[in-house]
Amino acid sequence: MAVKVLILEDNPVARSFLCRVVRESFSDTIAITEAGDLESARAQISLTGGASGLHGVDPFKLILVDLELPDGNGMELLSELTQYPATKIVTTLYSDDDHLFPALQCGADGYLLKEDRFEVLVEELQKIVRGQPPLSPAIARRLLTHFRSGGRADRAAPDSGFSTSPDLLSTTSAPVPIGKVPDHERLTPRESEVLTYLSKGFTIKEIASLMGIKWFTVNDHIKSIYKKLNVSSRAEAAVLATKQGLV
Structure with a gap:
């Protein structure tokens, strides 16, 4: 399945360019849906269960969102899709703090600049399968500068579900609870298997290969693991799981 x-x-020109970037970035069979405004995007999302509806109807796994649109701002859609099971990445020309941090706060899992070279954007998107947040080099530098200069860490985005540590977006780690996990929040066998591989240092792509599933599916399992264990990095998840005998 694509x-x-x-x-x-x-x-249209930028949209065609991004389509080429996406197809070049992943080895999976890709089915791309294009939307030129918020209304069209919302209509397509409604066909896959809606922003907060049922997601058993083959939802989008990757969503690229421009910020300035004819009928509004892409951050509106990001805010609506906080529960939608997809990796959401901003693609824009804006590299300033006034656009970057609000986008992360709205739930963006990555932030790419369309002015970057084709090869750079492909490389950044490929980071998803390695468990790294896709960030244009200029954006990564801006984030580092912001936090090194004492910027407020709470302006950064909540956990995106990537398997790597969110040190780039946060100056401190969230406390790891050590109480017993309620039965209804215990990991499924598949999630336990993913967590075991994560704790051993395997990347998302390697885990997908070992388990015979798509890397997007592995990423979905990781998001569920983080939510159930109330953690924000693979290190925290592995420590807590060991303490509680989950793996």
């Missing part, structure tokens, strides 16, 4: 991708971009 991996479904939604690209929200009002400029």
